[in-house]
Amino acid sequence: MTAMSALVHDHVTDAIKTPALIRLEPNIVLIRFETLKVYAALGAVRSLLADGTVRKGQTLIDSSSGIYALALAMACHRYGLRCHIVASTTVDLTMRSQLEILGATVDQMPPSDDLRLDQRRRVARVHELLERHPDMHWMRQYHDPVHYVGYAEVAALVARALPSGPLTVVGSVGTGASTGGIARSLRERDPDVRLTGVQPFGSVTFGSERFTDPDAIIAGIGSAIPFGNVDHALYDRIHWLDFVHAMAATVGLMRDHAVFAGLSTGAAYLVAGWEAARNPERTHVVIGADTGHRYTARVFARHREAVDPAGLAPREIASLDELALPWAAMDWRRRRFGIPVQPSYRKERVS
Numbered sequence: 001m002t003a004m005s006a007l008v009h010d011h012v013t014d015a016i017k018t019p020a021l022i023r024l025e026p027n028i029v030l031i032r033f034e035t036l037k038v039y040a041a042l043g044a045v046r047s048l049l050a051d052g053t054v055r056k057g058q059t060l061i062d063s064s065s066g067i068y069a070l071a072l073a074m075a076c077h078r079y080g081l082r083c084h085i086v087a088s089t090t091v092d093l094t095m096r097s098q099l100e101i102l103g104a105t106v107d108q109m110p111p112s113d114d115l116r117l118d119q120r121r122r123v124a125r126v127h128e129l130l131e132r133h134p135d136m137h138w139m140r141q142y143h144d145p146v147h148y149v150g151y152a153e154v155a156a157l158v159a160r161a162l163p164s165g166p167l168t169v170v171g172s173v174g175t176g177a178s179t180g181g182i183a184r185s186l187r188e189r190d191p192d193v194r195l196t197g198v199q200p201f202g203s204v205t206f207g208s209e210r211f212t213d214p215d216a217i218i219a220g221i222g223s224a225i226p227f228g229n230v231d232h233a234l235y236d237r238i239h240w241l242d243f244v245h246a247m248a249a250t251v252g253l254m255r256d257h258a259v260f261a262g263l264s265t266g267a268a269y270l271v272a273g274w275e276a277a278r279n280p281e282r283t284h285v286v287i288g289a290d291t292g293h294r295y296t297a298r299v300f301a302r303h304r305e306a307v308d309p310a311g312l313a314p315r316e317i318a319s320l321d322e323l324a325l326p327w328a329a330m331d332w333r334r335r336r337f338g339i340p341v342q343p344s345y346r347k348e349r350v351s
Helices: 011-016 037-049 067-079 093-101 113-132 150-161 177-189 241-255 263-278 300-305
Strands: 020-025 028-032 058-062 081-087 104-109 166-171 192-200 239-243 283-288 315-317 327-331
Touching: 011 037, 011 067, 020 241, 020 327, 028 150, 028 263, 037 067, 037 150, 037 177, 058 067, 058 241, 067 081, 067 093, 081 093, 081 113, 093 104, 150 177, 166 177, 166 263, 177 192, 177 283, 192 263, 239 263, 241 263, 241 300, 263 283
Parallel strands: 028 283, 058 081, 081 104, 166 192, 166 283, 192 239, 315 327
Antiparallel strands: 020 028, 239 327
16 A cells, blocks of 8 residues: 655645545536636636736625635635635634634625525625725626636546546536636637536526525525626526426435535536436536535435435427426527527437
């Protein structure tokens, strides 16, 4: 047996950003993070400091539903910056306590079940604070492409771990920076790398805003407002899932593979299973953005209510007009939003 070497990190951000790669099925690999958005925050802060956009001691401000807030607070802690978070109503006591101990000041929105209202309130509050404090720098995680920068490092990790064979990246869309940044960097090595995005019903990002899923506030998957960092032309396939399906897969991931992860990871795992069965020649890399701690009460404590994911299947659609609950899938084919879909080029597996 060879001796294992241990790496001593200079800051906790270097330790927690390191993912674990876990083979769930022969052609499904999970890349699991404690908090994926450390890459976005570190990459953005380093870039902004390097080009002189921000300076040490300055206050960085942004709106967040949770994991980006903590990542930004950690990056500010590391690089000697102040941090102000306008927090979603979904930010719990555990997250808020960590932010405050790290020195971040926190504005939290009042309780609300309306994700659109919550996001609009947060953006309005950011504008109000910027008017009062013009020296603050708004990070604009939803719109500033500087948040793509850090994900090139994730792509390099994937390329080293899976050096041969066709790849499909599967992950929640969210701000667009993680899936977009990873896929864009991987395509510099192999243009055939595919990207499959996951959305909740009710998100404006890929046109499902006319639907309502009252149980779903799935942080990190969709949006109630348009995000400038979403490059629709990077995505080959899109899946829309409701909360029941995401919960079933998240509980199933824990039951079948002992992986404790958030709803966005569970949703991506369900989608990857469907895609991998139809494209067995491709390795499907599932992005596991965070752990399941935020979902203990809403998901894991209710595990007996979860349906069996093995019996779930999407409705394949050709246009957004056909979109319907509870699970739909569509060939997006790297087109801009609003451009009509042409006949599909995908080769379906014949069973």
